[in-house]
Amino acid sequence: MPTTWSLDTPPQGHALSSAAVSALLEVAVGPASAQRLLSAIKQVVPVEYVSLVEFRRERQDVLPELVQGCSDHTHDRDVVAECFAIYRRSYYQSDAVMHLAEQVGRRPAREVAALHCRADELPLAGWRNDIYVRERLTERFSLLHAPAPGVVHAIHLYRDERQGLFEAAEIEQLLALAPLLRQAHHASLRAASAAADLPARVANAIDRLHHGAPRLSPRERAVCARIACGISADGIAAELDIAPSTVITLRKRAYVKLAELGLPAHRMGLARWVN
Structure with a gap:
């Protein structure tokens, strides 16, 4: 047996x-x-x-x-x-x-x-x-x-x-x-499972940013959405085919605009706001 x-x-x-x-x-x-x-x-x-x-x-x-x-x-x-x-x-x-x-x-x-x-x-x-x-x-x-x-x-x-x-x-x-x-x-x-869900989470974050922070440029939204989903600067650069330094610049610009709108301008706050 x-x-x-x-x-x-x-x-x-x-x-x-x-x-x-x-x-x-x-x-x-x-x-x-x-x-x-x-x-x-x-x-x-x-x-x-x-x-x-x-x-x-x-x-x-x-x-x-x-x-x-x-x-x-x-x-x-x-x-x-x-x-x-x-x-x-x-x-x-x-x-x-x-x-x-x-x-x-x-x-x-x-x-x-x-x-x-x-x-x-x-x-x-x-x-x-x-x-x-x-x-x-x-x-x-x-x-x-x-x-x-x-x-x-x-x-x-x-x-x-x-x-x-x-x-x-x-x-x-x-x-x-x-x-x-x-x-x-x-x-x-x-x-x-998390990796499979990531594209949908990024798309949802971009949509939330588009409606809630319309002053952001498409590139700034793309960067902020990925930041909110936990992707590193190097990972974002690879996904968007841009330099890591460009990611940092776009992040700084986006954070200024978000702060002016009274919205979270840091990773954890963004993650809570878009979800």
């Missing part, structure tokens, strides 16, 4: 190496990436494949969708995508992870659930032969968390015959890593 755990803080007595901490920070500050997750996990325990799967409810069913996958080695084909297509077509409804995803979806976002399943514990021979035997996989270790209501993410870790089965100490290390990995992955998902 597959073994499951639920935890929200790392167990006591497990310290991460500086390399593992650095890799987790790389996960947190960048967009969600299977490759970054694999790099972080490899600092603790070797694995061959990582797949990121999202579970969303559609009508009465919860369906798994592959987000990304990667391998520790170069392959001449996309093994993760091929295996997921087989799994999604024929076997996912027999997977214990589906029931666990339902449970996780009802829990606080700070919790993480883990499931460990060896190839010989799979309930269907076809599933075992079509994926695990074909790709010489020995087992899967899964971490699930709910970053938002109605959405559950799974980080699946696979070992192959060269690496053998997880040892008990390695399972303990993965359980210690799980809450921190969840936090890092959650942060990367938030960062990706």
Whole structure:
């Protein structure tokens, strides 16, 4: 039978190496990436494949969708995508992870659930032969968390015959890593969501400035809108294809006009005013 755990803080007595901490920070500050997750996990325990799967409810069913996958080695084909297509077509409804995803979806976002399943514990021979035997996989270790209501993410870790089965100490290390990995992955998902919303936020800020501060020039509005959305001077310069010094000049001019209108003439005030 597959073994499951639920935890929200790392167990006591497990310290991460500086390399593992650095890799987790790389996960947190960048967009969600299977490759970054694999790099972080490899600092603790070797694995061959990582797949990121999202579970969303559609009508009465919860369906798994592959987000990304990667391998520790170069392959001449996309093994993760091929295996997921087989799994999604024929076997996912027999997977214990589906029931666990339902449970996780009802829990606080700070919790993480883990499931460990060896190839010989799979309930269907076809599933075992079509994926695990074909790709010489020995087992899967899964971490699930709910970053938002109605959405559950799974980080699946696979070992192959060269690496053998997880040892008990390695399972303990993965359980210690799980809450921190969840936090890092959650942060990367938030960062990706914020980045996707940024153009709409900038457009909204420009519209607010157009109606509330009509004395600003189009360039001054463009700069102030991006300042209100938290973009740095260098970032604004790159977006507008102007020099950073020009951004500073436009900001100074705009702040004078805003002050004359009795409007906020600083970053935090602008951010509150346009939103």
